[in-house]
Amino acid sequence: MGMIKPSIWGRLVPLIMSHSVLIMGGVPSVSHAASINFEVLNKVSAKKTPLKIQVDSSAVIHDLRIVPGECRREKDSFDGEIYSVPVQILLEQESDESVELYSGELVSSPRYPQKPIEHSLYDIMLVGCD
Numbered sequence: 390m391g392m393i394k395p396s397i398w399g400r401l402v403p404l405i406m407s408h409s410v411l412i413m414g415g416v417p418s419v420s421h422a423a424s425i426n427f428e429v430l431n432k433v434s435a436k437k438t439p440l441k442i443q444v445d446s447s448a449v450i451h452d453l454r455i456v457p458g459e460c461r462r463e464k465d466s467f468d469g470e471i472y473s474v475p476v477q478i479l480l481e482q483e484s485d486e487s488v489e490l491y492s493g494e495l496v497s498s499p500r501y502p503q504k505p506i507e508h509s510l511y512d513i514m515l516v517g518c519d
Contacts, residue, residue: 422460422518425474427495430512439516453511454479454487460518465498472497472517478506 427440429450440455442448447456458475465471473496479487493504495515506513 424519425457425460426516428514428516432510432512452481454481472515474515
């Protein structure tokens with residue numbers, strides 16, 4: 390048996406990551422959380438600010454509106470519990486129109502790849518759910 394070709398390996402890695410719960414024996418579940426906890430990092434001052442958003446609501450930090458979805462919790466043999474939340478982040482403007490800055494899944498573990506939030510001043514990280 391030979392080595393796996395890079396072209397095949399490139400297709401296997403995302404598949405493995407998307408099914409890591411099954412591979413690691415985790416049990417996915419939807420957590421009926423009352424609130425979702427984030428950390429907002431100001432890239433200029435390097436200051437982290439905790440942010441708690443109630444489920445079915447949103448929060449505004451400067452010009453960013455953060456709209457989280459329902460929290461999901463998974464057991465992980467390395468990190469204990471991992472939380473994931475679908476999030477929409479809107480850039481509020483002086484006009485009444487908002488521009489979508491991010492729409493995707495935030496995960497509380499750095500081991501799981503996710504689409505980055507592209508903002509020049511802030512990084513937003515999921516901490517967990519209560």
